[in-house]
Amino acid sequence: MELISKHELVAALYEAAIPSLEAFFKAHENEFFYGFCVEILAEEGYFHVGASSVESFQPTIASYLKDGFSLEDIMGDGIRWNNQEWAYFDLNYDCGIWEKEWQSTLDRLNAHKTYMYNLRDPEAAVSCEAFASLFEAAGREAFQKIIASGILDTPKKTPDFRAFVFEHHDVF
Numbered sequence: 001m002e003l004i005s006k007h008e009l010v011a012a013l014y015e016a017a018i019p020s021l022e023a024f025f026k027a028h029e030n031e032f033f034y035g036f037c038v039e040i041l042a043e044e045g046y047f048h049v050g051a052s053s054v055e056s057f058q059p060t061i062a063s064y065l066k067d068g069f070s071l072e073d074i075m076g077d078g079i080r081w082n083n084q085e086w087a088y089f090d091l092n093y094d095c096g097i098w099e100k101e102w103q104s105t106l107d108r109l110n111a112h113k114t115y116m117y118n119l120r121d122p123e124a125a126v127s128c129e130a131f132a133s134l135f136e137a138a139g140r141e142a143f144q145k146i147i148a149s150g151i152l153d154t155p156k157k158t159p160d161f162r163a164f165v166f167e168h169h170d171v172f
Helices: 006-027 054-066 096-117 123-149
Strands: 032-041 046-053 156-167
Touching: 006 046, 006 096, 006 123, 032 054, 032 123, 046 054, 096 123, 123 156
Parallel strands: 032 156
Antiparallel strands: 032 046
């Protein structure tokens, strides 16, 4: 079974992300964003587009303070910059636009994953590794394309705004 090309995958990720982000930032135009990221879970083919704003992070701060954490700990890299603590962790998956734009590619990826999982070792392991490698490379390239598009010029941002991309297993 032929795997989707990197070029096709980058285009599909980008074309699904941009209208999702446009709608998201329009719906949250009064918030001040301090972070934007893409978390890739390559082996599963997940591309989580996340953002966090000062306003959306307030409940997280309150919860951690209640649990005895210091404000210094909360505002550090371990909590504030942990995208899984963000209210908008996977804003693209919460968006009907993403589902519509991504569905045909998702169907192809799912068919390929089914094919891979039915292979025997060592062919299955090689195929899964190739899939994960392709998806991570395409996800990183799509992130760069999103950044280059200027979409992050739209929202209000804090002075310490960061945009980053990472593969899930490299961090967690």
